[in-house]
Amino acid sequence: MRLRNVSFLTGLLFALCGLLSVSWYTALSGSRGDVVDIYQREFLALRERLHSAEQENLRRSKELNLVLDEIKRAIAEKQALRDINRTWSSLSEETRLKLWNVSSSKNVLQLPSIFHHLPHLLSREDSLQPAVHVGQGRTGVSIVMGVPSVKREVHSYLTDTLNSLMSELSATEKDDCVIVVLIAEMFTDVHRCSPSLSRPVDLFPLSFYLSLFLTLPPGGVLCLCRWRSKQNLDYCFLMMYAQAKGTYYVQLEDDIVARPNFFTTMKNFALQQPSEEWMILEFSQLGFIGKMFKSLDLSLIVEFMLMFYKDKPIDWLLDHIMWVKVCNPEKDAKHCDRQKANLRIRFKPSLFQHVGTHSSLAGKIQKLKDKDFGKQTLHKGHVNPLAEVSTSLKTYKHFTLEKAYHGEDFFWAFTPVAGDFLRIRFFSPVRVERYFFRSGNIEHPGDKLFNTSVEVLPFDNIQAEKEALMDGRDKTPKYHRTEDGFIRIGSFHNGVAEGVVDSSFGPLEAVRLTVRTDSPVWVIISEVMSFLHKF
Structure with missing residues (x-):
């Protein structure tokens, strides 16, 4: 009985072991099958991605070929356009x-x-390009100042205007601004319109003006309307050119003078505005002088001006723009004025004064003055060495040379002729390091000295001739000596004479200004300054 039980248990144990072996083998076989399936699926997915990448690469290649074809077509069209330019011009x-x-x-x-x-x-491919362009292409500045200019029949104020602007700018301010001068002549010699100024100068393309000969507004005087329409086009061209150069654009004219520190004052006033709703900041109450715009707004202003440039002057058009933007036809004029006041903000006192009397419109005289500009000093005084002053010029009223030398007033005299002089003879010899003379003033900027030399008389003429008049081993004259012993060391340029006195001259006995050619205008000396040598 016991043996039978043992046999039964042994058989049962073998059966269980067999069952476990079969189960383990089955599980192992299934696991291997799953791994193979996973690898197969990943391989198929990778193959699909490679196929998609290949298709994408083909599409991109086709797109690049299309772009290249477009570029080639554009080049061919441009060349063809040049070839048929005459035919194009003949079309209506x-x-x-x-x-x-x-x-x-x-x-x-x-x-x-x-x-x-x-x-x-x-009709012209280059109709929007300046006929002549002189400049450095500077961009990224805070303020761009635009100065349109045309030749006037009597007197040109452009050089005086540029000198006034530049003299009131510090070195830092000059780096933060661009002055664009537009020579807006319709019929002129190109070479004459490239003045020897180291500032950006543009000459208007003649083709820009052709529309001035097409129509005349109802009731308009032909000459006046053409002049006014051309002026509007001048402003448009300047604004389009200057828009990308700076943050703000300031419209100026070619017959103005500027206050000291005008640039920083304008910049700070713009930056301190409580909101960006403003459209115009005014720094002068006259015409279109000293009007500041955000460069971002210039496109809107130019487009509006081009639509109506034949119909209204610029100040009227600006008022119409603001009316369109903020005025409600259902409300009264007072409400409209209040709304426009938020767009047009006035700064006082004015930073620019109009000084021209002869308009760019032939035969027109305009004596416009900005009352908010205030009283300006017509001279600048300095402490100079004691001296006796004399002149061959006929003095006008009480404006004597002695007062100018002592800084009490300016010197004013009738028209100089060749050989006239202004002499400063020191009571005792002094060592002068530098000199400075300014002619003309803010009210009479044209009364300047032209072709006038600065001469000095050394106290020890013999030693001065040995040390200063000879330069180098060749003993060639370094300075010109006059018959009466004076040495010519400088001259006036744009109404100003400044320079350094050679230290080898030693103490000076006198300084003299000598007019070398007849002058067409009176003369004003508004500033005299001698920098004494510091021991």
Whole structure:
């Protein structure tokens, strides 16, 4: 019985072991099958991604080929456009405008552009390029100042205006601004319009003006309307050119003078505005002088001006822009004025004064003065060495040379002729390190000295001749000596004479200004300064 039980248990144990072996083998076989399936799926997925990448690469290659084809086509079209320029010019303005719309856009909508307002520009490929451009291409400044200028029949104020602006700018301020001068002549010699000024100068393309000969506003005087319309186009061209150069744009004229520190005053006033709603900051109450705009607003202003440049002067057009932007036709004029006051903000006192009397419109005389500019000093005094002053010029009223030398007033005299002089003879010899003379003043900027030399008389003439008049081993004259012993060391440029006195001259006995050619105007000496040598 016991043996039978043992046999039964042994058989049962073998059966369990067999069952476990079969189960383990089955599980192991299933696990291997799952791993193979996973590898197969990942391989198929990788293959699919590679196929997609290959397809994407083909698409990108096709796109690049299309871009290259477009570039080649554009180059070919530009070359073809140059070849058929004569044919294009012979087409009517209406036909050219239609062709422009067809070629410039595939859309159904035709977008307005400058060519809709000035369609004659389509006749020239370079119609929006300056005929002459002199400048450094500077951008990224705070303020761009635009100065349009044309030749006046009687007197040009441009040089005086630029000198006034530049003399009131510090070195730091000069780095933060750009002055753009637009020579806006319609018919002129190109070489004459490239003055020897180290400042950006542009000459208007003649083709920009052609529309001035097309129409006349109802009731308008032909000459006046053309002059006014051209002036509006001058402003538009300047604004379009200056927009990308700085943060703010200030419109000026070519017959003004500026207050000291005008640049920093304008910049700070703009930055201190409580909001960005303003459209115009005014730094002068006269005309279009000293008007500041945000460069971002210039596109809107130019577009509005181009639409109505033949119809209204610029100050009226600016008022119309503001009326359109903020005035409600259902409310009264007082409400409109209050709203416009938020867009047009006035700064006092004025920073610019109008000094021209002969307008760019032939035959027009205008004696406009900004009352808010205030009384300006007409001379600048300095402490100079004791001396006796004399002149061959005929003094006007009480404006004597002695008062100018002592800083009490300016010197004013009638028209100089060749050989006239102004002499300063020191009571005792002094060592002068530098000299400075300024002619003209803010009220009479044209009364300046022209072709006038600065001469000194050394106390020890013999030693001065040995040490200073000879330069180098060749003993060539370094300075010119006059017959009466004076040594010529400088001259006036744009109404100012300044320079250094050679230390080898030693103490000076006298300083003299000698007029070398006849002058067409009276003369004013508004500043005399001698920098004494410091021991």
